[in-house]
Amino acid sequence: MNAMSSQLQPEMHAAVQPKTKKSLNRMKRSDWFWAYLMIAPTLIGLSVFYLWPIVQTIYLSFTKWGGFGKYKWAGLHNYELLLKDPYLWIALKNTLIYTVIAVPVGIAISIFIAVLLNQKIKGITIYRTLYFLPVVTMAAAVAMVWRWLYNADYGLINYLLGLIGIEGPRWISDPAIALYAVIIVAVWSSIGYNMVIFLAGLQGIPRSYYEAAEIDGAGPVRMFFKITLPLLTPSIFFVSITSLIGAFQVFDLIYLMLGSKMGNPATEQTQTMAYLFFTNGFESGNGGYAAAVAVVLLVMILIVTAIQMKLQKKWVHYD
Amino acid sequence: MSVYTSRNKTTKKLLVHLLLIAGALVMIAPFIWMVLTSLKSLGESTQVPPVILPTKYQWENYTHIFEMLPFLDFYWNTVITTAAKVVGQVFLCSLAAYAFARIEFPGRNALFILFLTVLMVPGQVFLLPQFMIMKELGWLNTLTALIVPGLFSAFGTFLLRQFFMSLPKELEEAAKLDGCNHFQIYWRIMLPLAKPGLIALAIFVALWSWNDLMWPLIVNSTPDKMPLSAGLAYLTGEHTNLTNYPILMAGSVLAIWPMIIVFIFLQKHFVEGITLTGSK
Numbered sequence: 001m002n003a004m005s006s007q008l009q010p011e012m013h014a015a016v017q018p019k020t021k022k023s024l025n026r027m028k029r030s031d032w033f034w035a036y037l038m039i040a041p042t043l044i045g046l047s048v049f050y051l052w053p054i055v056q057t058i059y060l061s062f063t064k065w066g067g068f069g070k071y072k073w074a075g076l077h078n079y080e081l082l083l084k085d086p087y088l089w090i091a092l093k094n095t096l097i098y099t100v101i102a103v104p105v106g107i108a109i110s111i112f113i114a115v116l117l118n119q120k121i122k123g124i125t126i127y128r129t130l131y132f133l134p135v136v137t138m139a140a141a142v143a144m145v146w147r148w149l150y151n152a153d154y155g156l157i158n159y160l161l162g163l164i165g166i167e168g169p170r171w172i173s174d175p176a177i178a179l180y181a182v183i184i185v186a187v188w189s190s191i192g193y194n195m196v197i198f199l200a201g202l203q204g205i206p207r208s209y210y211e212a213a214e215i216d217g218a219g220p221v222r223m224f225f226k227i228t229l230p231l232l233t234p235s236i237f238f239v240s241i242t243s244l245i246g247a248f249q250v251f252d253l254i255y256l257m258l259g260s261k262m263g264n265p266a267t268e269q270t271q272t273m274a275y276l277f278f279t280n281g282f283e284s285g286n287g288g289y290a291a292a293v294a295v296v297l298l299v300m301i302l303i304v305t306a307i308q309m310k311l312q313k314k315w316v317h318y319d
Numbered sequence: 320m321s322v323y324t325s326r327n328k329t330t331k332k333l334l335v336h337l338l339l340i341a342g343a344l345v346m347i348a349p350f351i352w353m354v355l356t357s358l359k360s361l362g363e364s365t366q367v368p369p370v371i372l373p374t375k376y377q378w379e380n381y382t383h384i385f386e387m388l389p390f391l392d393f394y395w396n397t398v399i400t401t402a403a404k405v406v407g408q409v410f411l412c413s414l415a416a417y418a419f420a421r422i423e424f425p426g427r428n429a430l431f432i433l434f435l436t437v438l439m440v441p442g443q444v445f446l447l448p449q450f451m452i453m454k455e456l457g458w459l460n461t462l463t464a465l466i467v468p469g470l471f472s473a474f475g476t477f478l479l480r481q482f483f484m485s486l487p488k489e490l491e492e493a494a495k496l497d498g499c500n501h502f503q504i505y506w507r508i509m510l511p512l513a514k515p516g517l518i519a520l521a522i523f524v525a526l527w528s529w530n531d532l533m534w535p536l537i538v539n540s541t542p543d544k545m546p547l548s549a550g551l552a553y554l555t556g557e558h559t560n561l562t563n564y565p566i567l568m569a570g571s572v573l574a575i576w577p578m579i580i581v582f583i584f585l586q587k588h589f590v591e592g593i594t595l596t597g598s599k
Contacts (some may be wrong), residue, residue, distance in 0.1 A: 014397040017480070030500065030501075031424060032422075032424045033416070034422065034425075034500060034501035035418040035422040035501070036418075036424065037416060038414040038417060038422075038502070038505070039414070039415045041414065041471075042411045042412060042415040042471050042472075042476055043430065043433075045470060045471030046433070046434065046437055046473060049445065049449055049467075049468040049471060050437045050440075050468075050471070050473070051436070051437060052375075052477045053446075053447070053448035053449055054436075054440055054444055054445065055446070056447075057447055057448055059419050060447060060448070072540055075572075079494070079512065111516050116338055117339070118421045121332065121335060121336070121339075125586065127554050128590070129583060129586060130343040130346050130347050130588075130598075131342070131343060131346050132344060132582065132589075133346060133347060133579065133582075135351075136526060136530075136581075136582045137350075137575045137578070137579070138529065138530040138531055138532075138547065138548050138571075138574055138575055138578070138579045139530060139548070140532065140549075140551035140552045140555075140571070140574070141353070141551060141570075141571035141572075141575045142553060144567050144568070145350075145352060145353045145568065145571060148356065148364075148567075148568075149349060149352065152366070153365075153458065154364075154365045154366065154367050156352065156369050156514070159367065159368055159369050163495060165572070173590075181352065185541055188345070188346070192344070192346070193593065196590050196594065197593060197594065200593075200594040202382050245441065247440050248441065249349070249443065251533055253530075255532075255552070256555070262469075268357055277446075278443075281447050282450070282536075282537050290447060293446045294443040294446075296440070297441055297443055298440060298441055298444050302439075
């Protein structure tokens, strides 16, 4: 490194001397050329496969599917149908219940575990690995083992409940329970990811704050609410935004754990917005209708994210 | 320090460990159950009360799945798709990210906002038109359909841009005076320095690609072009009347072990990657 920089010395001096306008322009233009060239592949790919589809989906939501890839302008027809569709309200309700329970519960448990792991403790890597396992695992495999565990007749969970005298419910075929059964699995599988972000946030809190509080005679609970929680708010904000967006789009676990509408009476009552989109768009071929569902989902996410951004000033503390 | 407080500390530590172990058990119990069930006989898997350990280990469950389904194809499709997406996305995103982070050019902010838009919009908004594009191009039921849209990523560009911005400016100035153009600076100087960021993105892409479900379900409906995720969903779906839990569990074990191994070995980078994305 040293040898290189000493070699560069003469040129460095040359560079400091005033340049002509022309060569400066040429340098700038070469910069621009390279910048556009380097961005081009991703920009073109994103435009074709992501940006243009956004425009198209919005357009499609105002059209009717005519078969053979033809679609006719239908104005607000899809949205009118959507408002009258009982499944929209079921899907909306389920999506909201899912979000309102899974996100805060997931965050609370993750913070609790992160706080436990933030102490000088042996085996932190092992714990982190174990808690993280569900995050790296395919939803299809996770759903399958949980379906088995939840099985009302020979599943492990109801057997264990039976040992302590509780008769377990029909977890995934009872429409009143199925959504909550899925939420349990969702929380279980999200803990590891959130925990890592919280752990990073916790490690940024200076030890001296706790030492000072200890001298003042503050107990662990008080320290948690007065120091840890306020200083962790930026991480909580990040996790809540990303988990909320994820929760609004929940599909994999619902689709995989409950199975088709034909086979399971609970599926119809437990569908979410993303499920409604999928079945309409790719199973029944109501493209325009599915596009309208996607647009509603987009608007919901934008509104909730905007609200969170607005509210963050009230509770997120950046130091 | 008095004896009292030090003993107090030990009990506290013990309590923390007990809590963490209890939690960890809940996290891994389903996996242990998965492995145990994959080695049971069909009868044992549905027995009441449940059998914990199989009386005779049925290793043939692991070979049956290859006979019953194009499981080898599932594997191959997943590995190829994942490898192509990792290499393609890391390369393309790092190129774009370098330009965004290190070069000033007209329209930089406007273009970056376009990238951020993609980041904000839920997946469902892209899917129908993406499907129609695939159909138009004749790519349905090909690996190309699984790979191509996954080569471009706003997230990856965003992540690596953060990384490139943190590198010192002196390096590229020296290289520029040496007569390097931007591609050479990117390739020879910046890329090696950005290795932690590249590894983090690679792991993310691998994980998402390996486990992705909705897109493969949409574009590839013939079993021999399905990846593991869709193949496993297919197993439990109405297409096959398979309720043979031991074989299903064997399939699950086979589908998840590569990512678990990758995770265990690259654990440090994984955590770094997540911290990187969560700390802005």
